[in-house]
Amino acid sequence: MRLIVTDRDQIRPVTVALALAGALRERHRAEFRPERIQNLLVNRATMWAFLRSEPLEHLLSWADEDRRSFLKRLASYLIYR
Amino acid sequence: MVLAAVAHAEAPDFSAVDEAARDAVTSGEVPGAVILVGRGDDVLYSRAFGWRALVPGPEPMTTDTIFDIASLTKPVGTAVAIMSLVEKGAVDLDAPLGRYLKEFQPHAFQQITIRRLLTHSAGLAAIPANHSMAVGFPAAARAIAKMKLDYPPGTGFQYSDTGFILLGEVVRRVSGRSLDDYLERLLFRPLGLRDTAFRPAAALRERIAPTEWNQGHILRGEVHDPRARELSGVAGHAGIFSTAADLARICRMLVNGGALDGRRVLRRDTIQLMWTRDQGGNGTRALGWDVTSSYALIMAPFFPAGSVGHTGFTGTSIWIDPASRTYLILLTNRVHPSGGGAARIRELRTRVTAAAGAALFRPVPVTTAASSGPAADVPEPVDGSDNGATTRSLATETVKSGLDVLVERGFAPLRGHAVGLVTNQTGIDARGRRAIDLIAGAPGVRLQAIFSPEHGIAGMVDADVPHGRDPATGRPIWSLYGPSRRPDSAMLRDVTALVFDIQDVGTRYYTYLSTLVYAMEEAGRRGIPVFVLDRPNPIGGRVVEGPLLDADLESFTGVHPIPVRTGLTIGEFGRLAAAERRIPVSLTVIAMSGWDRSLWYDQTGLPWVNPSPNIRSLTEALLYSGIGLLEATNLSVGRGTATPFEVVGAPWIEPVGLAEQLAPSTAPGCD
Known part of the structure; x- marks a missing residue:
């Protein structure tokens, strides 16, 4: 399957990957082995939710909590507007 | 969290x-x-x-x-x-x-x-x-x-x-x-x-x-x-x-x-x-x-x-x-x-x-606030500095990399130093000249040693990288992606300043981030100052996406608890990592001029060089920040094809139904 970026400002590649993985798990549960997503995702909360087949919105809500905390952390290290 | x-x-x-x-x-x-x-x-x-x-x-x-x-x-x-x-x-x-x-x-x-x-x-x-x-x-x-x-x-x-x-x-x-x-x-x-x-x-x-x-x-x-x-x-x-x-x-x-x-x-x-x-x-x-x-x-x-x-x-x-x-x-x-x-x-x-x-x-969340969406803009710098950047939307051919800025300043920050240079094929100036050659020829600066990251000095190797020697300068090239992934005392002998000039792609699991952290830690232990020659985040600096890495599971492919898509330049990451990890290193970021967070790499006017063998375009760099997550599963993400990370496949996938299921509302900006 080819992925075509139609709007690079709109696309959220992590979301695309999780949506794709969720669809594969739903459609090809016997074949798809998603566990090793955790090799690079390295986030237990998101991985547990994914493996429980929770809706994509739940997975993203965990990431969103993380993003908020990160945005607070990084402000003093930014160099550019 | x-x-x-x-x-x-x-x-x-x-x-x-x-x-x-x-x-x-x-x-x-x-x-x-x-x-x-x-x-x-x-x-x-x-x-x-x-x-x-x-x-x-x-x-x-x-x-x-x-x-x-x-x-x-x-x-x-x-x-x-x-x-x-x-x-x-x-x-x-x-x-x-x-x-x-x-x-x-x-x-x-x-x-x-x-x-x-x-x-x-x-x-x-x-x-x-x-x-x-x-x-x-x-x-x-x-x-x-x-x-x-x-x-x-x-x-x-x-x-x-x-x-x-x-x-x-x-x-x-x-x-x-x-x-x-x-x-x-x-x-x-x-x-x-x-x-x-x-x-x-x-x-x-x-x-x-x-x-x-x-x-x-x-x-x-x-x-x-x-x-x-x-x-x-x-x-x-x-x-x-x-x-x-x-x-x-x-x-x-x-x-x-x-x-x-x-x-x-x-x-x-x-x-x-x-x-x-x-x-x-x-x-x-x-x-x-x-x-x-x-x-x-x-x-x-x-x-x-x-x-x-x-x-x-x-x-x-x-x-x-x-x-x-x-x-x-x-x-x-x-x-x-x-x-x-x-x-x-x-x-x-x-x-x-x-x-x-x-x-x-x-997991037990810290807060239960409703999600506002999967990603958001990065805030302004707290000190208001922008190094000459403005918030204009397009600035073709106005960006100078940290290396260009260093050249413009006549290498002043490095004068009197014996430099160890961590670099690869992306370490070039706007005219395509290698940082290796520029520093080797800089007045009052001695190029002491060269260090190469994953994929080697030319960015072509997809295995452990051996040590080598640069034919043009005669300097040793120490591999930081072999038996050791850190510069040791022998490699750093007589080095008085460590300079890092490598193009990152804005994704947490890209190992050049780990190489920078390890280099800062080893330099810090030896009292060697580190200079990062900054380069653009090629996929822009506005968007941060994906969960943080669980801190107890840090590794070479995840060296610090940051989101998957970082929204940071390599210099900004260096500042954050040095501070949060309490690395006792003197770190100077030679900032770019003319770059702002809204710019994609193809808006900078800087020459594109593949940062690694399978990131051959800006689109692939963008998709890598998500599709790379799937690489360790039993899917192919296109390595070995002409378009890595732009294709996903497995013999058992039924592509039409899968594509229909991935409606645009689920994955906006992607077909």
Whole structure:
């Protein structure tokens, strides 16, 4: 399957990957082995939710909590507007 | 952010554990398996799958099958025995081994401590020669003392059966009882473990899962490990036979704080000490237990932070979450009847642990605020500085990289320095000149050494990178992606400033970030200042996406707890990492001019150079920040094709239905 970026400002590649993985798990549960997503995702909360087949919105809500905390952390290290 | 993970109240759904075990048996990955999950005093799940034996004839697996648990002997046997001696004051964790084994009294062994033996950081070889064990103790200790250390004690990590063989002998000499006798009195008998023993009795034989062919017969009730066999079946590294139910009683004793059914084995604080991550070695082990070493990464990422466990060669494993008093026991006979299968058991362990973890644990969020969406803009710099950038939307051909700025300033910050330059093919200026050549020719600056990251100095290598020499300058090129991923003292000899000039792609798992962190740490240790020549985040600096990395699982492909898509330049990441990791390094970022967070790389006017072999376009760099996550699964993400990360495939995918399911509303900006 080819992925075509139609709007690079709109696309959220992590979301695309999780949506794709969720669809594969739903459609090809016997074949798809998603566990090793955790090799690079390295986030237990998101991985547990994914493996429980929770809706994509739940997975993203965990990431969103993380993003908020990160945005607070990084402000003093930014160099550019 | 997750404060802790807790076992949830409703009945866990272990159907995915069933699936994983059945698949493993059906595919022949293992002949059979017994899986037990417990929480506190409750057994939540206990099932047997497949076959206890295939040779000489098929025997069905049962939950009471006795397994040769191999290296689980280390944590549940030897470590518990040593900690009981520590608790009694008979053994000091930080005492040299020579205090207990006279063969190790010479000065050369002074740094081999009990603690380092327990954390596999004592410098000992992985395994001793079989024949040197055949003589038994004490001669075996003399034989090990004659072996050369693989590294100075306390400076590294190497999983070592040798060290645990010696710990078993420490138990014997300190207690006056052999390890099996000591554990029988300390652990097996008090907990009523009737199916647990070194050298199990003949009466248990029919329930024992046979292992492998050895000299014309199948081992059954005789230890599989050849060194343990030479030591008559009793050794500190392997030798215990047990059942899931007996191991569950040991787990219950441990998670209950050292006692079970009124019989105390260890004090609560002793268990806490045993399970505390030790900072020695590479900081990934507890005393006798694994936490997050490379061996643990098939299981630890699916149990909460703070979990401990171990695996055994015969296909056994235990993982425990002390906080929720939850444990998983997976016993297989994967070596039966012809050995092998080490890679395949990794799949079963991961699947079972992932399924069990997902069924058992739910995170506790810090807040419950509703999500505002998957990503957001990065805020303004707190000091208001923007290094000449404005918020204009397009600034073609106005951006100068940190290297360009350095050239413009006549290399002033580097004057008088002998430079070590960490770079690759992306380290070029706007005119395409190499940073290597520019710094080599800079007035008042000496190029002392060159360091290359993953993929090498030319960005073409997809394997470990050897050291080399730059033909143009004659300077050595030290690989930071080989046996060592850090610059060492020999590499940094006479270097007075370390300069980093590499194009990042804005994704956490791109290893150039790790190379920068390691370089800053090593430079900081030696008082060498670091200069990062900044470059654009090619996919822009506005969007941050994806969850943070769990901090206890840091690795070379995830060096710091930041989101997947970082939204940072390499210079900004360096500032953040140096500050948050408290790296004592003098860090200067030579900032770009003309760049602002809204710019994509193709709006900078800077020449594009593939930053690594499979990132050949800006689109691929963008997709890599998400599709790269899928690379370790059984999908192809297009490596080896003309468009890596732009295609996803597997023989079993039905693409039309999949594409229809991924509606634009789910994945905006992508078809």
